[in-house]
Amino acid sequence: EEIPKIVLLYFTYQSNLDHAHAAYLYSYVAEHREEYPEIYESYVHRIEGFVKEQIQKERMSDRLDKLYQMFLTADMLHKQNAAAMVNILFSCHMKVPNRLVRKVYVYQKGSLVPKMYPVSQETVWIPIFSKESCVVWEDPEGNRFPAGCTVGICHDLTGHPIVERAAIYIEDNTSLDLYLQEAREMVYEADTELLSRLFRLWENKEVSLQ
Secondary structure, three states, rough: OOOOOHHHHOOOOOOOOOOHHHHHHHHHHHOOOOOOOOOHHHHHHHHHHHHHHHHHOOHHHHOHHHHHHHHHOHHHOOOOOHHHHHHHHEEEEOOOOOOOEEEEEEEEEOOOOOEEEEEEEEEEEEEEOOOOEEEEEEEOHHHEEEEEEOOOOOOOHHHHHHHHHHHHHHOOHHHHHHHHHOOOOOOOHHHHHHHHHHHHHHOOOOOOOO
């Protein structure tokens, strides 16, 4: 939906929007930066600050996904937000099949135990770390409904500098360990870090590397 220029100018001086409306406004400004270069320049620092704040809260939406793809940089990465940034980058948007669903399970290649995520809305954002992941929905009675095993990574993250550098800070994410082992993209990791990751996988009873 079109946002009038006068409204864009107004919000260069006002910033009391909630995060959902702010994400809509900022993604619109970013998408129309060539049409309104001066307005974009007046927003860009605020957008970057907003993106950093949403990373800390690990929020996801269609509009935030666009902002993350445009504004996330390795310079924003630090030990405290590394796990959140990785989950954001790997998140996929999925429509819940019916209103009774309360949980979703993700079965990743190489992992013997699925990851469970709660469901409370009609759509859900969940991290998908493998090109061969299986997704299963569950209702309150424990009945499960498979969504299929053709779910793949939503963004091409091969060689992504944030993923590779974030992995140095993260030692408790089996899904990421398996992704890096499968992708063989560890150019920023020292030999000792590579070995530590491999040892974690070998010693993890919830993982099968066969």
